[in-house]
Amino acid sequence: MSVSRRDFLRKAVEGGAAAAAAVASGGVPEAEAAGLQRPPRTLPPDAVGLLYDGTLCIGCKACVKACKDANGMPPDIHADQRGWNQGTWDSPQDLSAKTLNIIKLYTDGTMAVKDRETDGYAFSKRQCQHCTDPSCISACPVSAMTKDPSTGIVSHHPDRCIGCRYCVLSCPFGVPKFDFEDPFGRIHKCQLCNHRLAENKLPGCVDVCPTGATLFGRTADLEREAERRLTLKPGDRAVFPRGGLGGTPGGARPSHEKVVAAEYQQHIYGKSELGGTQCLMLSGVPFDKLNLPTNVPDYGYPTLTEGIQGAVYQSMVTPVVVLGGLLAIAHRNVKGSD
Numbered sequence: 001m002s003v004s005r006r007d008f009l010r011k012a013v014e015g016g017a018a019a020a021a022a023v024a025s026g027g028v029p030e031a032e033a034a035g036l037q038r039p040p041r042t043l044p045p046d047a048v049g050l051l052y053d054g055t056l057c058i059g060c061k062a063c064v065k066a067c068k069d070a071n072g073m074p075p076d077i078h079a080d081q082r083g084w085n086q087g088t089w090d091s092p093q094d095l096s097a098k099t100l101n102i103i104k105l106y107t108d109g110t111m112a113v114k115d116r117e118t119d120g121y122a123f124s125k126r127q128c129q130h131c132t133d134p135s136c137i138s139a140c141p142v143s144a145m146t147k148d149p150s151t152g153i154v155s156h157h158p159d160r161c162i163g164c165r166y167c168v169l170s171c172p173f174g175v176p177k178f179d180f181e182d183p184f185g186r187i188h189k190c191q192l193c194n195h196r197l198a199e200n201k202l203p204g205c206v207d208v209c210p211t212g213a214t215l216f217g218r219t220a221d222l223e224r225e226a227e228r229r230l231t232l233k234p235g236d237r238a239v240f241p242r243g244g245l246g247g248t249p250g251g252a253r254p255s256h257e258k259v260v261a262a263e264y265q266q267h268i269y270g271k272s273e274l275g276g277t278q279c280l281m282l283s284g285v286p287f288d289k290l291n292l293p294t295n296v297p298d299y300g301y302p303t304l305t306e307g308i309q310g311a312v313y314q315s316m317v318t319p320v321v322v323l324g325g326l327l328a329i330a331h332r333n334v335k336g337s338d
């Protein structure tokens with residue numbers, strides 16, 4: 001398609017003005033309305049991830065320990081326990097530069113019943129969501145975060161990292177953590193145990209999970225399994241797989257049958273949030289109670305930020321052209337003079 005010089009300049013000015021207006025108003029809707037969004041990324045062909053089902057989780061934290069073993073992470077002893085707990089046991093309270101995976105507890109009132117919002121309790125798991133359209137990759141100025149074009153696993157490359165921590169700020173799930181105790185600094189986050197997958201082993205957290213609360217598999221298969229579970233009602237007998245869903249590294253483990261105790265929230269977390277994530281979650285209590293971002297758009301923020309950047313950079317053509325013109329005029333007027 002050929003673009004005339006006049007059209008090119010007009011588009012540059014329009015794009016710049018729209019981007020400036022959107023940025024000035026600080027509004028996502030304005031940027032959307034101005035048509036500045038770039039198209040969303042889609043799931044890679046062999047996207048893999050995790051399905052975490054909080055209703056099956058017993059809070060044993062075997063996955064937290066296995067994640068540390070699989071990734072050579074040190075114990076994480078919380079500051080207020082360091083005086084007396086040094087060298088005794090790991091007591092992480094959240095994701096950190098020493099903890100890539102954590103089980104968190106929701107509680108309300110008397111905590112009498114599991115997976116109940118009122119007077120109940122529930123578990124939830126945090127690790128990298130391996131977003132379809134990751135903000136951490138978009139924000140990284142040196143491509144130290146990458147997404148595998150086939151599996152979609154989002155990895156960090158310390159050899160390229162300059163320690164700017166833009167990925168830390170940009171991740172809507174608060175996943176990448178910078179190690180301030182390391183003299184050279186370093187970002188840490190779950191890489192879906194890609195080193196174990198390469199050896200045909202399951203991710204550490206999945207390998208040890210006794211109930212199948214954390215499953216590994218192709219994201220499309222995990223989503224189908226999650227949809228099946230959403231049809232179950234309390235009192236139903238159902239079979240739950242463990243380990244990897246059919247044909248995945250490490251193989252499937254014997255499944256188990258159990259009576260469904262909790263009512264599932266009728267939503268698969270990660271299916272649409274922020275453009276979708278390769279790790280999905282089911283829960284018996286509302287996802288906002290688990291402190292997950294829920295009031296979020298169904299597209300990744302990079303669709304907007306990169307769209308706006310594109311328009312701004314395109315509009316920079318205008319000042320360059322104007323400056324070039326002024327220089328040419330100045331050059332012509334001073335020709336032959338001192």
Ligand code: SF4
Nearest residue numbers: 128129131134136171
């Ligand atoms: S959860 Fe955060 S760190 Fe993981 S891929 Fe998404 S944006 Fe990146």
Ligand code: SF4
Nearest residue numbers: 067101190193203205
């Ligand atoms: S996939 Fe590996 S790195 Fe990620 S949470 Fe599980 S054990 Fe940890």
Ligand code: SF4
Nearest residue numbers: 057058060061063209
């Ligand atoms: S190993 Fe499985 S059951 Fe135990 S805390 Fe982790 S996800 Fe829950």
